[in-house]
Amino acid sequence: MSKPIWQWSALETRDAVREHRVSVLEVVQAQLDHMRRTNPSINAITIDLGDHAIKQAKASDEALACGVEPGPLHGVPVTLKHNIDIAGLPNSSGVAALADNIAWLDAPVVKRLYDAGAVCIGLTNTPEFSMRAFTDNPLYGLTLNPWDEAITCGGSSGGAGAALASGIGTLAHGNDIGGSLRYPAHFNGVVAIKPGLGRVAHHNASAPDNRPIGMQLFSSQGPMARNVADARLFLDVISGFDIRDPWSVASASDLDVKNIGANPVRVAVAKVPGSVMASAAVMGIIRQAADWLDNAGYEVEEVTLPDLDPCWQNWWDILYTELCVAMRDDMLSMGGKDFKTSLSFCDTYGRMLDLPDYMAAFGKRLHHLRVWCTFMEDYPLVLTPLVAQDAPSPRGDIESEEQSRAFYQDSARFIGIVNYLGLPAAAVPAGLSNGHPVGVQLIGRALYESQVLDAAAIIENQAGILVETLWERSNSGV
Template identity: 35%
Template sequence: MYKDNIVPANEATHVAKADRTSNAGDLWSWSAEDLAAAIKRKDITSREATLSALERISDVNPKINAVAEVLAEEALRAADAADAAVQRGEHLAILHGVPVTTKINVDLAGHATTNGVLAFKDKLAATDSPPVKNFRRSGAVIIGRTNTPSFSFRWFTENDLHGRTYNPWDKAHTPGGSSGGAASAVASGIGALAHGNDIAGSVRYPAYACGVLGLRPTFGRIPSIAEYGRGVTAAIMAVEGVLGRSIKDVSIGLEAMVFPDARDPWYVPAPLSFAGADAPCKVALFSGNATYKPDASVAAALKNAAEALTAAGYVVEEIELPDFAEGQDLWSQLVINEWRDTLGAAAMQLGDDRIKRKFQDWSDLVPRISVTEFSAAMCVRERIAIAWQHLLETHPVILMPNSWELPMMLDRDQGGLDAIREILHIQSPMLLPALLGLPGLSVPTGLSNGVPAGVQIVAGRFREDQCLAAGRVIEAAHPMQTPIDPRGF
């Protein structure tokens, strides 16, 4: 039987054969929507779904190391409680009995919030964080906690405590970061949904790299907290998000996570949908310029997505996004300067060698600024936000890349200043939506050279409904066959 423990990357875990049920089968591959419906109809039990998901962890996690902590005993207790509620005829929440994962950088009561840091391996949480609390409130069964880079501050997922997470499509490519464990898990059938968080693409980029859907909501949409406060940049840019294998599941995951929490003063109780969200509209296509040029795979993904939207009645127009280069630089100017003496200082003291090298190089590229200059930079952010809002009035949906290249090879950020400068250029589409607090959705469009390709959809504040509507069109035209068995291991 599983034990609730941190599982080393090279150690397989096993479900006791005696505890299997004949109906568990391939339930690990089912969608969240189908699992919830079948559990409510009593066609299957949550225990069967949970056992199937735990067996899937046993089968594939030793290869990809997506789940850093397996919560089997807790999960089975939660599943049994879910099944008892079904038998009693109680009201059942939207994810009742559905196996999911959460990221190991948010609090789960009684477990260490390690954030991939060796020094935090015994840092037990007293209470559940808002995303964990809301998943539970929505009936979900948390089967494990997914891996992240040290301090959750790389587009690669590896740390000295939990080891390296691999991309199930090709282990030579990054699974993304910092929610690389979440994306790799969902793509491989470990959990129907995964929680992640995003300040610089940490939901959207792993989703892109692993060929799944990843939604970064508007800041204020899903409640979030930080132990010592978040600072200005994290408060207005960092968000909790959700990853899944379909637009429908991501929509369900979003609905499950939006309950208010008094611990977040930035929370906004905005409607999840507005009239006319599904109606075709004008789309601003940003496919590059003289400075930012997509590689062939990215250009093809944008073309395919644009054609799908056009066929569905959307009017797609090539448009230069306002202040794109300036906004990309502004993200670093604001975040790195605020974090130098907070998260950056902690990373330089307690982090592993990879995060130290990454943060030092990024910091070296960003000049120090005064408080007055920081305030002036925030005014520039406001000016850019206004320009984008004017664009979104005429073109409510923006179609743009996740990255200007296919998913990066492992550890590309360990090559010094030039490598970081190059990566910031490549990853610039991740930064602008975060800088402005906008929702962004990563949607796969198929494979290119054996690894996932895809696009990013951005909309106005609290218009996740328009992101999801456009994403649904692209998904229908370019369905991604996930979950998959890890390839080439």
């Protein structure tokens, strides 16, 4: 391969290592060199794990030399979001007061990655408490978008998205309670999949063991990658049951639900409500993606999604109530000025539920789940915008209450419902607008991540790997 090692995909890297065309040490050293050249300009990596990565690379090469069967990610460099437990490292979640919160046990995702042979080269930045769609904190600072520092890199997995787009790490871990995988994928031009409820086990032993039920149901650990095939590989590695997570289920490979259902697959292209001020460029890219699926044999139809606004509102009501009850005191005592500003804007449109209304909210959720299960019997895939408007600034959620409301309530209307319903959804780059990447969202039925990724691959085949455009532009000095 003529391209530099840091541009290799996970599959290319894995195969080159297995075929002894390159050593793990060469791969890891090339990635570390690139990371150290590139990260100062974007601030995506919070902790450089180079020394540990070099030791791990040497051990991986020795294992291959001794005939040990390589794992599915043997020698593949990855980054981990700085809010997951890695034994011996701090899990601060961007909070200065938690800088010395040292984990003593690897989270399930971390263990699965290490068992598969992956090499972690660094931790990626996240906003305080991982609770903003913009990545900035007093502990590590602002992460910039490698496409354009005037727009946000997204959040809360913003460091992961910016790192991937810049060529730092071949794969990136993130998590998502309300778009935290998909926002950065959209703004940085990379792929992400938010798995359905239980697909990827999670447990941070360093965190209090009293997470509210809504947060348990809405949150997912998941993969980010530069292409769909790598995202699929990553998801397969980290999926599966873990005794520490009672919600977790068998792995995607074990269930093998690919291609189950009607043929051709019907795709509902979401009608955008009149209340959402959608960019013409974004909607044009949605129509183009729909045409690509139609040409590939999918049966595509524009449809009004069921209970879109009630689902979004109930998701936000539950999440906001739980934040207020379980986390608000810590957020106010530990959070920085910008975080408190963002929280204060959310207060203007958040609804704190009393106990009867909170209980009733979960009854509404059950109703909405039944409605959507019925709907998805007819339309197993749903195509929507991720963010309907042009990309905001790096601190767009704290510039004014109006901008905060416009982003979280209107432009990103299709994000939170996926978490609320516990469904899988992929973000896949589909085009450029004003030189900035634009992604689309594909939502699937519970446990049908493979079907979602199949459709995402169709769009990727037509749109191309967008980050290659960024690298070409950077090389030409544009």
